[in-house]
Amino acid sequence: MGLRCIHATMNSNELTPISPELEDFMKLQKFSSLAELLSIDDEDLLALDGFGWRLMKEVLGLRKIQ
Numbered sequence: 001m002g003l004r005c006i007h008a009t010m011n012s013n014e015l016t017p018i019s020p021e022l023e024d025f026m027k028l029q030k031f032s033s034l035a036e037l038l039s040i041d042d043e044d045l046l047a048l049d050g051f052g053w054r055l056m057k058e059v060l061g062l063r064k065i066q
Contacts, residue, residue, distance in 0.1 A: 016065065022058055025050050038063055 016034055028050055031037045037045075038059065045051050045059065 016062065018062070019058055022055055025055060034062070 018034065026034070026037055029048060042056065042059075046056065
């Protein structure tokens with residue numbers, strides 16, 4: 001599985017690697033940044049269509065990095 005990079009925030013120059021699956025989910029839900037996604041409570045994310053435990057594991061790892 002390849003990783004893609006996305007800006008952590010709109011103003012950030014740092015790129016954070018994310019999976020293509022997470023990138024597709026963000027596009028589907030129209031999230032404008034990774035920071036926006038990471039600010040949402042776990043329970044609310046799990047209630048969104050297309051978000052499951054595999055993506056939750058990735059999000060929890062990304063929160064540790066941030």
